[in-house]
Amino acid sequence: MDNSEDELEENEAVWKNSFVDSVPLSLAAAPGPSLSKTSPPADRVILHFDLDCFYAQVEMIRNPALREVPLGIQQKYIIVTCNYVAREQGLTKLMSVTDAKEKCPQLVLVNGEDLTHYREMSYKVTELLISYCPLVERLGFDENFMDVTEMVERRLAQTLESNTFSFKGHVYNQRSAEVKASDYLRLALGSHIAAELREAIYTKLGLTGCAGIATNKLLAKLVSGTFKPNQQTTLLPENIRDIMGHLSSLRKVPGVGHQTAKRLQALGLVTVKDLQLFPLTDLVREFGGPPAQRLKNLALGVDDSPVTPTGAPQSLSDEDSFKKMSSTKDVLEKIHQLLSSLVERMHRDGRQPQTFRLTIRRFSATNKWFSRESRQCPIPSHIGQKIAAGSSDDAVVQLLPLAMKLFHKMVDSSITFHLTLINVCFSNLQTRRAVSGGKGCITSFFRASPRKIQILSSQSQGDSSHSVDGHCTDHQFSTHGMAAQHLSLKTVTTKSPRSSEAALHGFKWKQSTVVAEEENQKASCCTTGSDPGETNDTVTHQLPANIDPKVFKLLPEEIQKELLSPAYVNCLLSTSDSQNIKDVTAAANELEPSDRVSAVNHQQPAGTSAFPVENVLEEEKLSFPQSSDCEFPGNVDPKVFSELPLDVRMELMSEWKQQKPVLKAPFSRKPVRSLITKERNALGKGSQTNSLLKYFKRS
């Protein structure tokens, strides 16, 4: 679960004594003109939240008796995380069960292979944070970045009366006497917000965690781990050199992975300082321009990447690993099992997947062990509809032949094979919504839609008083939230939230009005030849050659049926024949895109999609001048918009965002650049900028 082993723990002892818990600041000491609103590109205030041993905490909430015992969360033969009782006995993350039991014989194990509860709790945390401020970016299940610059600015305007002010929590490598109030007031306010949010996470969800407060994501993340369970630390700009310098190796720098570290090491670089001092030109030679600059920046603690609201997931997948799987029957059963749960999850999400992918990992004694292979195909829309509609069994039965077809594209089952992992994945997730009605105008949404979107999980936190900030309460999930419309759409450094709703699994995206769907699409992927009429009478002697009749009879009825279906029989018979898939793919491509296009055009200002890039941008700016950081389509009245219920607003924003690839440009001028990072992909235009992680994407 957590591979970043305690980056800063080694330094902890060194610093601990020099930290103070609360550093008094005096506002009387001249706020100074330097930090007043006139200073142009004020630093951001970025928070990083990191829940303590997340899976273990979730299990301890589910079963409080586990709080007092050493607890390990097990996936296969690994302890992926453990509670602090267990850590006192020397356990660490990602330790083998054998080693762990040896160190701690009384260790209590809970199987953590099913992520459902962790995922749900994870989204509750993100939702909670979003309810205070929309700029929240998830990193895994247990971390969130948040850009609270605007909240800080608002508090700054209000808080001038108070005479003294303190940092909450620790301040990295800093004594109280050294802290200058006027310089770091904004970070100090950030530390208060962080403390309040951690408190909210604890009181509302029962979870503890750490927070880091700094001027960018890199630094916030690095500093958050300084004091480990349930504490927070602020990094002042003057200590950036320290914190970077004290990292024990380049691998500790988020963004420098295994491969990059190896290449750097080949250049003779092992410490962060090595990289800081290494000539950029030499670095460029090895990595290319933008990545080289990026690496240098990271080493220096410089990171301009925005906090990009994560919104709903881009894909849902389910996987299982095992020592050995070598029969088609086992593969079929495993895929069936994985698909069943995935389809259910997909249904709960409410969106409709357009792409299915099957991934395998083959056993290999050689050291090359970790690579995976995958094949993907479009999902015929009638199957997608069944998934979204909740006809899960039907959907699974129809997906199974698709999956087996993909499987046989990778594995020749007439030869022995040895798999160690199977993964099924839905991607290209599409929100279904009304499309048939009025033309080209966003208002067609406003009237239509008996919406099914509901809150399933958020036991709407009844009080509005939990607001960290009077201005920021608009974003709550409770029903009372029509106030303070101005806030929710303001973004500072980035685009508006991509859909938060489905994301926020508590919401359903479902829409009772659904696109009129062409049904004549020939669904199954392997329909060549066989006559459906025959199959019902089929008995086991008609089984494909590579199915053992005895084994067959042991299979669940449903699977037997499926094996006898024309689709599956054809899959087996035509192992190396990819023509079937191609036919279906072509058919699907003829139908699906037009569906999409009409949906898109319908919601756009007429004709915009055909405009040259610069025109589009110009137009958007003109039509929505008062806040260029909001991404309203040009014909949406912000006032009308702001009066809509929260969930409607969020869904609309998600819609618009998904359309940006059509609206927006691959290259744009600086002011909007941060808005389009994801959209570049969809356009298929190369991002000539950096090749490094989105995580440290530039703004």
Place this chain on the structure above:
DNA sequence: TGGGGTCCT
């Protein structure tokens, strides 16, 4: 070394 995710090439 799990069971997830992201984006880029």
Place this chain on the structure above:
DNA sequence: AGGACCC
């Protein structure tokens, strides 16, 4: 489709 990265 694979590879890098994150947890």
